[in-house]
Amino acid sequence: MxxxxxxxxxxxxxxxxxxxxxxxxxxxxxxxxxSEVKETVKEVGNSRKKVEAKLDKK
Incomplete structure (x- = not known):
């Protein structure tokens, strides 16, 4: 496919x-x-934009 x-x-x-x-x-x-990326994915979901935004705030 x-x-x-x-x-x-x-x-x-x-x-x-x-x-x-x-x-x-x-x-x-x-x-x-x-480990921080994995934790963030659990918190905000798997949207790359949301994960990156959350990581940028830290």
């Missing part, structure tokens, strides 16, 4: 808290520990 551009952009809009590579990427990007 081919991935559409819509599917890819929707995927990038989310942070999969259970996927180690996604958590690691977001942690490195934000300069925070992986």
């Amino acid at each position: 081919a991935t559409t551009s819509r599917g890819r952009s929707q995927d990038r809009a989310r942070v999969a808290g259970g996927q180690d590579h996604e958590v690691k990427y977001e942690a490195k990007r934000e300069g925070v520990p992986k």
Whole structure:
């Protein structure tokens, strides 16, 4: 099954808290520990914008 551009952009809009590579990427990007990214995903959900906004406030 081919991935559409819509599917890819929707995927990038989310942070999969259970996927180690996604958590690691977001942690490195934000300069925070992986545990903080996982905790933030639990708090605000998996929306990348919400996760980044919450991490930026800390």
